[in-house]
Amino acid sequence: MRTSLLPFVLFSALCLLPSALVARTPSSPSQDVTLPLTFETNLGQTDKQVRYLARAAQSNFFLTEDGVTITSTHPRSKSGSADPGIADSGIADSGIVDLWFPGASIVQPSAEAATGGFANYFAGKDQSAWIRRAPMYARVRYANLYPGTDLVFHGNQNQMEYDFELAPGARPDQIQFAFRGAGAAHVDDNGDLLLPTSNGTLRFLAPHAWQEKNGDRQDVDVHFALRNDQRVSFSVGSHDAAARLVIDPVVVYATSFVTSNSTQISALAVDSSGDLLFAGETSALDYPVVNGKSSGSAVTQQVILTKLNPAGDTILYSTYIPSQSYSSATGLAVGTDGSAYVAGITDDPGFPVTSQNLGTCGSFCNAGFVAKFDPTGSLVYSTLLGSGQVLPHAITVNAAGNAFVTGLVVDSTLQTVNAYQAQVCSPCGSAFYAELDSAGAQYVFASYYGVNLSNGQGIGLDAAGNVY
Numbered sequence: 001m002r003t004s005l006l007p008f009v010l011f012s013a014l015c016l017l018p019s020a021l022v023a024r025t026p027s028s029p030s031q032d033v034t035l036p037l038t039f040e041t042n043l044g045q046t047d048k049q050v051r052y053l054a055r056a057a058q059s060n061f062f063l064t065e066d067g068v069t070i071t072s073t074h075p076r077s078k079s080g081s082a083d084p085g086i087a088d089s090g091i092a093d094s095g096i097v098d099l100w101f102p103g104a105s106i107v108q109p110s111a112e113a114a115t116g117g118f119a120n121y122f123a124g125k126d127q128s129a130w131i132r133r134a135p136m137y138a139r140v141r142y143a144n145l146y147p148g149t150d151l152v153f154h155g156n157q158n159q160m161e162y163d164f165e166l167a168p169g170a171r172p173d174q175i176q177f178a179f180r181g182a183g184a185a186h187v188d189d190n191g192d193l194l195l196p197t198s199n200g201t202l203r204f205l206a207p208h209a210w211q212e213k214n215g216d217r218q219d220v221d222v223h224f225a226l227r228n229d230q231r232v233s234f235s236v237g238s239h240d241a242a243a244r245l246v247i248d249p250v251v252v253y254a255t256s257f258v259t260s261n262s263t264q265i266s267a268l269a270v271d272s273s274g275d276l277l278f279a280g281e282t283s284a285l286d287y288p289v290v291n292g293k294s295s296g297s298a299v300t301q302q303v304i305l306t307k308l309n310p311a312g313d314t315i316l317y318s319t320y321i322p323s324q325s326y327s328s329a330t331g332l333a334v335g336t337d338g339s340a341y342v343a344g345i346t347d348d349p350g351f352p353v354t355s356q357n358l359g360t361c362g363s364f365c366n367a368g369f370v371a372k373f374d375p376t377g378s379l380v381y382s383t384l385l386g387s388g389q390v391l392p393h394a395i396t397v398n399a400a401g402n403a404f405v406t407g408l409v410v411d412s413t414l415q416t417v418n419a420y421q422a423q424v425c426s427p428c429g430s431a432f433y434a435e436l437d438s439a440g441a442q443y444v445f446a447s448y449y450g451v452n453l454s455n456g457q458g459i460g461l462d463a464a465g466n467v468y
Contacts, residue, residue, distance in 0.1 A: 037155030037160060038138060038314075039054045039139070039153065040052065040119040040135070040137075041134045041136075045121050045131050046062060051140075052111060052137070052140050059160075061153070063109050066100060066106050067100035068098075068153075069096060069097070069099075070098075070099065070202065096181050097195060098179060098180045100178055101176065101178075107144065110140070111137035112137060112140070113139050115316070117317050118132075118136060118317050118378070121134075122352045122382070124322075124352055125350060125351075125353065127352075127354070130352075138155065139154040140152070145164075146174045146175060148166055148169060148170030149166050149170050150164070150165040151163070151164055163246075173234075175233060176232065176233040177232055177233075179230065182196060183195070183196040184229035185226060187223075190205075191207075191224065193206075193224045206224070207222045207224070208222070209221070209245055209246065210246050211239055211240060211245045212244060213240070213243060221238070263281075264280045264282070265279070266279055266330060267279045267330070267332035269333060269334045269340070273310070275307055275309055275338070276308045277307045279304065281328045281329055300323060301326045302323055302327060303344055303346075304318070304319075304329075305319055305320065305321070306319075307340070317376060317377025319377050321342070321352065322352070323346055324348050324350055325348040325349075326347040327344060327348060328344050329343070329344040330407070333396045338374075338375035339372055339380065339397075341370060341395055342373070343395040343405055344368070344369055345368050348361070348365065349361045349362060351384070353369070354382050355440060357383070357441050358441075358442070359384040359385060359386040359387040366389050367384045367389065368405075369383065369392075370382075370395065370403055370436060370440060371383075372401075380440070382440070383440045383441065385405070385434070386414050388412075388413030389411055390414050392405040393455065393458075395459070396461055398461055402435055402436060403436045404434070405433070405434055406458070407431070407432060408429060408456065409424065409430050417442075417446045419445065421448040421450075423448065429451075429452070430448040430449060430452075431450050432448050433446075433447060433456055433459065
């Protein structure tokens with residue numbers, strides 16, 4: 001499939017920038033969450049033609065060496081997979097628009113300004129298929145796309161912005177772009193470029209141009225020029241060709257992303273550096289997990305884990321624990337080294353685990369789990385707490401990296417170790433409390449506490465290591 005690039009503009013001597021691209025999708029119940037946009041390196045999480053990908057409010061961007069593909073949903077490939085932007089040729093499904101630049105060079109994009117964050121994918125039980133530590137960046141550059149002209153993609157919060165950078169003597173009239181997967185383009189009364197699709201309307205906000213002279217900015221007239229209903233260029237007004245001209249974005253996307261179903265944050269934590277971590281779950285198939293992708297399940301609820309810097313404007317990592325059935329997060333703790341420990345419940349027999357020592361999930365499954373992620377978001381371990389319904393409600397961690405959990409057991413499947421109460425009547429159920437070793441593979445201790453469906457709601461440690 002040929003993929004292509006959006007028109008974003010910034011010139012060195014002359015700069016053009018169609019200021020914004022806004023995806024319009026059918027209205028639906030929504031929840032808003034603000035996350036910064038970044039570009040992740042493709043290490044196998046999508047089609048091999050893609051070099052970098054970015055996930056924005058209602059669209060995803062897949063950058064290749066000759067263009068960009070924009071998806072406004074999670075379309076399926078011909079094989080039926082849920083990988084967006086993948087097809088043998090042409091457009092795989094509705095909601096995909098392919099933009100490319102006629103007459104441009106084939107350019108290998110290069111990433112700039114590493115954020116220090118990483119994307120991680122842990123899909124299924126096969127650990128060899130997991131993708132760890134895909135670096136994330138703030139910008140991607142297509143150097144010399146046209147003679148003397150670079151194309152730069154960058155994000156602003158959850159907005160996609162884009163610049164053309166023209167060196168002195170480069171010609172803005174050589175820049176043009178075409179598209180597939182959308183209807184006839186038109187420019188509205190505001191100067192915005194609209195591309196109708198079967199899934200809504202892609203809107204490129206009117207470009208804004210300026211030059212700086214003697215420390216003052218001077219506006220330069222610029223607008224979209226339709227060459228035909230499938231090809232667009234720019235018309236730039238009078239300007240000083242010897243001075244830098246910038247076309248700057250006005251608005252790109254919204255300040256939040258919108259999902260078509262519920263998204264819930266179940267737990268928050270702050271590490272010693274002031275980074276904010278949150279865990280939760282989403283039922284939306286179009287949830288724009290910045291560094292993840294949908295499982296492809298028709299109906300699913302997936303656990304998410306995200307870490308933001310203290311300013312909240314950079315994702316240090318954002319990953320999810322995929323499942324083909326209902327999964328939820330119930331607790332979150334952060335170790336002294338910055339590792340995150342997520343407790344939750346899953347109905348998925350294929351839930352990704354690194355150890356089955358403490359329990360497995362059969363055809364009927366309603367199992368508790370604990371998963372540990374290192375400070376970069378890479379999965380260290382994931383384990384079920386039992387082969388039955390051992391359901392954690394709260395979690396904490398000590399300085400040695402051992403996780404402590406409490407919650408409810410509604411059967412007799414807890415593997416008790418050094419227990420205060422080793423047994424419970426199997427129809428009754430009980431609260432439980434337990435300590436996992438640092439590898440998440442064994443219990444240091446595990447005990448029932450009480451009968452008649454008593455439930456552990458919170459857990460804490462004092463300086464001596466006593467459990468409360």
